[in-house]
Amino acid sequence: MPNIVLFSGSSHHDLSQRVADRLGLELGKVVTKKFSNQETSVEIGESVRGEDVYIIQSGCGEINDNLMELLIMINACKIASSSRVTAVIPCFPYARQDKKDKSRAPISAKLVANMLSVAGADHIITMDLHASQIQGFFDIPVDNLYAEPAVLQWIKENIPEWRNCIIVSPDAGGAKRVTSIADRLNVEFALIHKERKRANEVDRMVLVGDVKDRVAILVDDMADTCGTICHAADKLMSAGATKVYAILTHGIFSGPALSRINNASFEAVVVTNTIPQEEKMKHCPKIQFIDISMILAEAIRRTHNGESVSYLFSHVPL
Secondary structure, eight states: OTEEEEEEEEHHHHHHHHHHHHOEEEEEEEEEEHHHSOOEEEEOOOOOOTTTEEOOOOOSSSHHHHHHHHHHHHHHHHHOOEEEEEEESSSSSTTOOSSSTTOOOOOOOHHHHHHHHHHHOEEHHHESSSSSSGGGGGGOEEEOSSSSSHHHHHHHHHHHGGGGGOOOOSGGGGHHHHHHHHHHHEEEEEEEEEEEETEEETEEEEEEEOOOTTTEEEEEEEEOOOOOHHHHHHHHHHHSEEEEEEEEEEEEOOOHHHHHHHOOOOSSEEETTTTTHHHHHOOOTTTEEOOOHHHHHHHHHHHHHHHOOOOGGEEEEO
């Protein structure tokens, strides 16, 4: 592939390497380090003049440092005369701060969108945004890819009794995602309605739908402290489900998440590798991952060649 350069930020080197291998490219030379006062320094080690540049950086780990590093890398490539800079952000940072849900709350996702545009990004490729409207915070094209085709494939390959399963959303916000998967599998769906007192703390839950004697599959776009999904799993087991699986696109797993999962009644908690999971899988044997590098790689290839990306919304590239 001529005129394309792929750079990796420091947030998720493994995913970047998988994408590069899939495209048959070498990752571009870039050195990211910190000065002693913790300022981020980025040195692009090869010419990008006239090139189509893709920078892969996920919103995980040290989120603010990684975001700043991405902005600096975009700007460095932009002022080094690259023809186009695309930020590939598998897990979009600050995506949960997308509306004014109380007085004086910031809309930080919009701020991040402005920062990326001002830094010089011409195009954004991301995955399973927390709210699709975040695409409207940008004035540049945004491709919001879906993990759904890969999730459907995983369910069919790994859950033998998937024809008798029920897809469950742990909150009302994920209803659309869940109904879409249930339709594609031709099974029923259920909802759990939750009332929150404070952020990251769930008060009480109400199950809407019948899960008795079925395999319940909880589907959500992200799990952070895992309070919601662990509560939901207990609710489903007490409502008569035979097994409970959780499938999440972004497994953030911060704070007490891993111990909660270990103590909960899950068969497996399945996440994609938009966020590195190797360390967490060592501490929590229930976590399994779906590789989505081929979806990102195919999106990069299609974007570079000026082809349509919409095929990826319903198919996993072979």
